[in-house]
Amino acid sequence: MTIPQDGLWSIGELAERAGTTVKTVRFYSDGGLLPEASRSSGGHRRYGPDALDRLGLIRSLRALDLPVPEVRRILEDDGTGGAVLADAVAGQLRELGGRIQALRWREAGLQLVQECAPEERADRLRLIGAVAAPPNTDTLVRFWRAWLPPRMAARDRAAFLEVAVPAPPADPEPGQVLAFARLNAFVTQPCIADRPCQPAAHHSPEFRPDVLYAGLAEAYDLAAPHLRRGRAPRSGEALDCFVAAYADAFRTRDTAGFRHVLGEQLAGDPRIDRYWELVAEVLGSRDGRPVPTPGAAHDWLLAALTTEPALRAAC
Structure with missing residues (x-):
């Protein structure tokens, strides 16, 4: 033409x-x-x-x-070097990524329903259907906000949530979708009436939550290599740091007597082992090994505390 x-x-x-x-x-x-x-x-x-x-x-x-x-x-655009176009494309990529992730979660969820026994399908469908696709972590965050001490500083609470709340995988395996759905169901259950929902330490007026959780984060990091190598609980730097976190939080000294009392108190605290088991399933493995969770590190350190052959003060 x-x-x-x-x-x-x-x-x-x-x-x-x-x-x-x-x-x-x-x-x-x-x-x-x-x-x-x-x-x-x-x-x-x-x-x-x-x-x-x-x-x-x-x-x-x-x-x-x-x-x-x-x-x-x-x-x-008045000649800003294509910044408007770049921002629009970036935004569209984020939106598209969310839609793709949603489709992957739905696909894995459908596989879970398809592959389970016929008599289990209705229950599994309800379990998975209670979670958005892709899921968010709002229920998990609410659980921890109720669990953590109310006097905990916002910065420290955010740091704890960063490691305690698993991000949903972008490309999940069916097992990870099932674990996340079970995790969502776990945190929405009410506390048992005759058992406390929080550790005893949270209710003490002398307790300094910021000191405790900062120290615990360091202790968990020190314990993580032992967990990855499958080592049995043992005395050492990680355990000393773990005990010191509690001692500092209560403004006391790390002594053999304190360790004995601490071990008994922690053993009697409410347990949320199932939460951490499901978190480990959501996170999957890294280099063929499970990713250590704070809960697994805590249990390892508590076992080390209660089984160490001779209680001694930390250096």
Whole structure:
């Protein structure tokens, strides 16, 4: 098709040149995305050759599923080096990633329902259906906010939640989806009436929660290599750091007597072992070994405390 003598195309000529429909060109023109160069004596729209490139850009952006308002912002970019386009593409990638993750969770969930015994399917479907796809961690965060001491500083609480609340895997195995669904069900159960929901230490007026949880985080990090190597609980730096965290939190000294009392107190605290077992299943393995959780580290250190052959003060 040749360009008319006046250098302008009708709406039909532009649509034909672009390989689209007149309706599409009119839609973008009416929306102000594709300005017309002029009107004919009969009131018909006329477009210049630059309209073809602009229409191609619009269609390319729409093919990326960018909404019309985003397309408008990109077209009106005043020369910021493509920053508006870069931001729009980045946002679209995030949204697309979320949709892909949702599809992967749904696929794994359907596999779980399909593969279980017929008599178990209804219960499993209800279990998985209680979790969004992709899931969020809101219920887990609420659980820990109720568990952690109320006087704990926001910064320290956030640091603890960072390691205690597992991020849902982006590309989960069916077993990870089942574990996350069970984890969600676990944290939504009410506390048993005749058992406390929090450790005894949380209720002491002398207790300094920020000191304790900062020290525990260090102790758990020290215990993690032992867990990864499958070592039996033992005395050493990790245990000393663990006991020191409690001693410092109560402004006392690490003595043999304190260790004895601490071991008895911790053994009597409410247990949430099932939470950490499910967290380990959600996290999966790394280099063929389970990822150590704070709960596993705590149990390892408590076992080391209660079985050490000779209680002694830390250096």
